[in-house]
Amino acid sequence: MLLYVAKVRTRLCVKGVRFYLRASVFVGMTVFLLTAAGIGLCQAQGQQLTVEELQLFQEKLNLIIEYETIDAPESQRIILFEHELNGYLQSQVLRMMPAGVTTPHLSLKGEGQLLAEAVVDLDIVRNSEPRTFFDPFRYLRGSLLVAATGILRTSEGIGYLEITSIKVDGFSVPTVVLYELVRYYSRNETQSKGINLDEPFKLPYKVRKVLIEAGRIVVVQ
Numbered sequence: 001m002l003l004y005v006a007k008v009r010t011r012l013c014v015k016g017v018r019f020y021l022r023a024s025v026f027v028g029m030t031v032f033l034l035t036a037a038g039i040g041l042c043q044a045q046g047q048q049l050t051v052e053e054l055q056l057f058q059e060k061l062n063l064i065i066e067y068e069t070i071d072a073p074e075s076q077r078i079i080l081f082e083h084e085l086n087g088y089l090q091s092q093v094l095r096m097m098p099a100g101v102t103t104p105h106l107s108l109k110g111e112g113q114l115l116a117e118a119v120v121d122l123d124i125v126r127n128s129e130p131r132t133f134f135d136p137f138r139y140l141r142g143s144l145l146v147a148a149t150g151i152l153r154t155s156e157g158i159g160y161l162e163i164t165s166i167k168v169d170g171f172s173v174p175t176v177v178l179y180e181l182v183r184y185y186s187r188n189e190t191q192s193k194g195i196n197l198d199e200p201f202k203l204p205y206k207v208r209k210v211l212i213e214a215g216r217i218v219v220v221q
Contacts, residue, residue, distance in 0.1 A: 049087035057084045067221045068205040075208070078219045082108045085217070098185050100124045100143075110214035113164075117147045122168070125184045136177050144169040148178050154210045160200050 049057065060078050067076060089104050097104065100121030107115040122140040131138040149165045166178040183194035203210065211218040 049084065049091060053084065053087065054091060057088055060084075064205055064207070064219055064221065072221075076221050078221075080217045080219065082106065082215045101185060102143075108212055108215055108217060110212065112151045112153055112212045113149065114152060114212050115147060115149050117145060119143055120146045120181060125181060128184060136174055137180065140168060140173075140177070146178070146181065152210060152212055154203060154208075157203050157206070157208055158200050159203055159210065161197055163197060 057080070060080060063076070064078050085106050085108075089106070094102070094104065102119045104116075104118045107117075109115060121143045122137070123142065126137045126140060145168070147167045148163060151162045151164060153160045153162070163175050163178060166173055166175050168177065179197055182197055186195040187193065206221050207219055209218075209220040211220065
């Protein structure tokens with residue numbers, strides 16, 4: 001969610017959120033964004049970064065971004081810690097997220113597994129189109145905590161995200177709820193249908209692998 005998030009602050013809205021959602025959140029929605037859409041949570045307190053920590057994290061992101069522009073004979077590994085990611089989300093990314101998505105948080109479980117959470121305004125999505133009797137969104141109302149668990153697998157510059165569970169306000173719901181949230185909140189001028197979580201995606205900046213370990217992400221370029 002986060003390699004894109006870091007490219008340039010003025011481009012966070014376009015690329016950062018999109019990539020976060022995609023990797024669910026990555027790393028990246030992001031996704032949802034993460035959701036934003038997919039992104040309990042109220043644990044975001046205590047995730048504030050000091051000025052020095054924020055600067056150090058930004059330097060790590062810059063190293064990842066700049067690797068794409070240099071002819072580096074050697075690979076590099078950059079470690080991003082969970083508290084850094086959540087501090088960066090709160091201080092730099094939160095204000096860039098779409099209306100209706102607040103308090104994003106990532107928990108890195110290890111072995112590729114991550115938990116992405118956020119409070120999401122479900123009314124916005126429910127009212128975006130007519131709902132049938134069997135549509136789960138017909139019964140989802142208000143701003144509620146959405147928590148999605150997934151496994152991120154990456155190899156040779158390609159990422160795959162498997163969603164293993166999705167809960168709204170602590171109750172399990174069909175995974176199609178997350179898929180629609182991500183599609184809705186990730187739509188933009190160039191991607192009118194939003195992001196499809198079933199599709200593999202290309203990792204940016206010559207990233208070959210993203211390893212989700214307990215409490216940290218290892219970016220391999």
